Every structure is written in structure tokens, then in C-alpha cells.
Amino acid sequence: MTRAAITKPPLPTRIATKLRRWQSRLARVPAGAGPERWLFIVTYGRSGSTILQKLLGSITGHYLAGENHNSLHGVFAAWRDATILKAKYGWGHEGIDHPWHGADVADPDGYARAMVAAFVANILRPPRGTRVAGFKEIRYLTEDLREYLLFIDRFFAPAVFVINVRSVDAVAQSAWWKDADKQELAANIARFEAITDALVAEFPDRFIKIDYARWTSDPETLRPVYAMLDARFDATQIAETLSVRLEHMRG
Template identity: 30%
Template sequence: MPMRFRRQRDPEFVFVVTFGRSGSTLVQGLLNTMPRTLVRGENGFFLGGFFAGTKAATAFATRHAKHKPGKASSAFYGVRALTPERFAKHVRALSIDVLLGAQSRRRFDRIGFKEVLWHEIPAADTHAFFDWFDLVFPNAKYVLNTRKVDDALGSGFWQRRDPGHAVAATARVQEIQAFLRDTRPERCFRTDYEVITGPDRAASDAQLRGLAEFVTGACGDDLLAELRATLSVGHGPAPFGKSRTREAEWSVTAPTVDPVDPATGPASE
């Protein structure tokens, strides 16, 4: 009797949409603190290239559909196979493999990445890109991370770049965030760097709890404590994610929790 293999269900997907020096690596750390969640760092926005390839290939197929591509004698034989759905299926499989790396898929219910290059999506392609993104990552969730733009632009990251480009890039990301809120409101959650790391303990806790509930569906007191502990860990190449003296200001000692290494995933199963 032939063996039957059950097809492994795809994980859920979560992506951090933001601009550089917004505290996105801290948000990445918070997400990796959550159970059965793996959120990788920046990857050069390689998916932008796959979108461009899909767009070009499907436009080509449409343009030459009139040339009898079903016949072996046609110069465009087989061009009908260039469909968005087929591209999406394989880009999804590749993305899952890349994001998991050496990790077992069985360890995670949700995976994704944070990226700061969303501004590279041309304005004219915004609708088309996210329609395609939905094909690749059905029901994807978006964490829209924000920080005061002037503070972000004051960092060394942006100061080494053309000022006009910096302003345009951050403004473009804000446009994309607004687009996602307007078109996919139930799949978006806003995080504010100033609130998460600010002195108002209740506001910070509310946002941390809301983020965990949005991503995982629940947030008990133990998970909230772990998220608070993550705030005390520096994140990024030039860490500013530490809460510095926040825990002291709050007069609360967070429990000792081992920081989560995104390369190995969270310890919780």
C-alpha cells in the first residue's frame, strides 16, 4: 500500500513595515519573544525583484496570448503558464525556506521579516504589489512601526544619505502604511517607538499586549513580562532599543529572561 504524506500547512505570515532607525529591530526582538514566532531581519527586500519579474512575465504572456501559445509551432509555446498564481506559489515556498533557514517548520506557527526598504515600491505599483503580496502570503499581518520622523532622520543611518532621499523615503513608507491601514485594516497593527519605550508604563504595556494579541491571539501576564524584559536588550547595529532607565523609572524589576536569538527562534513551543 503506497505511503501517504500529509501536506504541511503553511505558517501564518507577519511583516514589519517601517523606515530606517524607527526602532524596527526592537520590534523584531519583541516578535521573536512571542511563542512559536520567527521574524527575521532585513533581507534587501528581495521580494521586490520577484514582484517585478512576475509583473513582466505575466504582461508578456498577456501580450502574446493571441499567438496560439498552445501549439508547439508557436514562438510563444507555453507562455500561458506564466500566471501570477504559479509565480506566487513558488515564491511562497522559497520565502518560507529562506526565512526558516535551518529551523524546523514544526517549531513555528508564524514567520516573517522586518524591512526598511518598502519605499522602493513605486507609487504606481502600490495596489498591484500588495495584491500580489496577498497571493504570495495569504492573510499576511502587517506591523506598522512608527517613530517621530525628525528623530529617525537625526540618526547616523540617515545622515550618511542624501537628505532629500531620506525625507522622500520616510514619506513614502508613511504612504504605504496609510494604504495598508485603509485597505487591510483588520490585518494591521501600529506600534509607536515612543510609546513602547516611553515612561508611561500603562501605555507601554497596553501596546505590548496589543501587539502580542494581534500576532498570536493572546497575551498573558507571563508573556507581557517577557516582552518587558526584551525592552532591556539592545537591538540593531547601533542599539538604541534599550529602555535605558525605564525599568528603574517604573520601579519594577523585570524577571530574568534569556534574550531570544532570532537565529534559533523562541524557546517556547
């Protein structure tokens, strides 16, 4: 089989790209350093999360990345498996001929801390000078949502979780969900809200819920979010940001 030819961009373009990458590395937080606080927007598709990302990411000292295709969930799943390994087989009495030999020395939390550090250094990569860092993600309509968010809360402390919701009818009408089973979507969103409502009630110091319909029509409803982040609230600036239609929503 003949390999397809790869067409490289012009030399000046390649040089400029490498220069930008080098400058980006220099501008990022060094390994081992971290922000004072973490921020996570927890939601689902077509809930207005990108404009919320823009609002909260524009706060001085904040770096709020967009979606990472749920990359962090794999870290959670690996930690969960290692935790089961330790709890079920890590009793220290298995000989070298035992299939679970060595399980007693496993360190699930150390494993998680190392993976979280790798995620921050290689996926999130907040710039230098960042006080609050995090990301928004829409892939949270899962049955393990509570356990996953508590994992993030544990290994990214201190953190703030902004739970963003929107009317099921409005969400279901968007092109994003055109091929989805609407009853299943409604059930998944209902489960999402039940789980996150419980977390907001249980941990009101770091979990806060907002509704798209309310904060887009009345920016004042975002004031508690800014207060939780110790950030200056400017209703006029927020209203101006909300008035600009996002590029991915055009057409």
C-alpha cells in the same frame, strides 16, 4: 594571474560547522509544510525594527527572521513581469514564427507560488513547530510599495503586517542616514506612511500601524498587535526586553 590561497579553518572547527548545518536542516520545516500564519514587520532604517523583531519573535511558536536584503522583492518583480507577459501577449494566436510564441501558456500565479515556496524553503527556513513565521525588512521606501505588499498579502495568506513608523527627525539624525538627502528621505517616509495608512484603513484585520516613540515608552500600545496575533500579552516581560540595549546599537 596567481589564485589567492584560501586558508581553511582547523579541522575540528570545520566538523563542528558541518554538524551545526546538518542539525539545522533537521530542525527546519519540511518542504511543502508551512506555518498557520505569516508575520511581516514593514518599516525603514533606524525605526526600532530590530527590537520589535525580538519582541514578536520571542512569542511562543513564532519565528521572525531579520532582514534578507529584500530578497522577496525579486520574486514580486518576476511575477509582475510574467503577469504583464500573459496579459499583453498571451492571447494564444501567435505562431511559432511570432516573437511572443508560447506566452499563452504562461502561468504567472503558479510561477509566483513556486518562487514563494522556494523563498520559504531556502531563505526563510522556519524551524519545526513554527505556528507564525515571517521577517522584518527595512527596504520599503519604494514607489511600488502598495503593489508589493498586496503581492505578499496574496501569496502568504493569512498574514499580519505590522507597520512600524518613527519621527522623521529622529530617523534623519541617525548615523544610518548620515549621507542621505534629508528632504528626499522625508518625502520617501511621507509616501511610505500615505501608502501604509491607506492599507491599514482598507484592511484593518491584517494591517496595523504602531509608532516607535509610543510603544517604547508605553508597551500597552502593543496590545492590539498581540491581539491580532492571538498571542498572550505580558507588559512586564515586554518592558524588560525593551530595557536591554541591542548589540548593534552599542558604541
